[in-house]
Amino acid sequence: MKNSKTVFQDFIANITLKESTDEIRSIAYLVFAKILRLDRTDILAAKPLALDQEQEKELYTIAQRINKHEPIQYILGEAEFFGRMFKVNSAVLIPRPETEYLIHEILHHTNLYKNHAPHILDIGTGSGCIPVTIKKELPEASVTATDISTEALAIAKENALMLNASVEFLQHDILTQNIPLGRLDVVVSNPPYIAQTEGALMNRNVLQYEPHLALFVPDDDALKFYKAIAVKAYEVLNDGGLLIVEINERFGHETAAIFKANHFHDVAIMKDLDGKDRIVKGIV
Structure with missing residues (x-):
């Protein structure tokens, strides 16, 4: 079984944008908070995490949309103000x-x-x-x-x-x-x-x-x-x-x-x- 930290690292590895590491991490944290309900503490704690097939597919799709420069706010359907x-x-x-x-x-x-x-x-x-x-x-x-x-x-x-x-x-x-x-x-x-x-x-x-x-x-x-x-x-x-x-x-x-x-x-x-x-x- 994978853990939250490993899944997070795998997700980042699929991002090919020529942005800074900090920027990509910030995007990834937003994704994990919305899709998996995991905050930074949860991710860094390397909690056991069993993704089902639907969640794995969703994370892959999101990564591909990010790589096409689609704003993360549109992908997740929300923005903070x-x-x-x-x-x-x-x-x-x-x-x-x-x-x-x-x-x-x-x-x-x-x-x-x-x-x-x-x-x-x-x-x-x-x-x-x-x-x-x-x-x-x-x-x-x-x-x-x-x-x-x-x-x-x-x-x-x-x-x-x-x-x-x-x-x-x-x-x-x-x-x-x-x-x-x-x-x-x-x-x-x-x-x-x-x-x-x-x-x-x-x-x-x-x-x-x-x-x-x-x-x-x-x-x-x-x-x-x-x-x-x-x-x-x-x-x-x-x-x-x-x-x-x-x-x-x-x-x-x-x-x-x-x-x-x-x-x-x-x-x-x-x-x-x-x-x-x-x-x-x-x-x-």
Whole structure:
């Protein structure tokens, strides 16, 4: 009979990605936690482990999918965001740690409200990780989320149900439609912001598997979503309301200029942990 440590080592031996040993181990730990319910301590303890034929086949299949650069989050069907697990598939972007900055800033802003339940809108919600997290962190808030994709909205609704978060979801195209809501306190968005020519520089796991609709914008109009969001958010935000967006690091100052041109004040560019421009925010 094999043990957990040996099975883990055998699994890693089947991974042919040209990634660091630490990266491959991190992926393998996620697989063993989800498929075999074994954590790092269990694996290192070399516990006796009898795999049935179905489990052996599943581990082999997962290894082959990893070798084709498919993101482990899609393989396992889940990704962590702000300490919670969200369902994901190829219809939605995988939540990124840097997007959590949006949540922190929104929580800081809404702390300024006294005896007032804020109304918050997320534009281009994808998996729903932003509005669901906001609702869990701010139960008193009224939270609405939109997306153009019916497939994305289906996943977002599943996540809201799974995490018991009361969020209203609407199918909506911010480029062609006005925001169909009353007065808002926060508008947040992580819209498509990668220029088409940047695709050649991206990792295969992103380029081949994540939805291009949620990633790319034309080279000649890379800021089109920010232009539409700034114009339409200004029309529905209350005085003192916050507009906050995640951005392409290349266009921090250009995005900030769009905010200022649309009458937002206290406009600020915020950097992520890598020192890259990542967030732009402004106040009505």
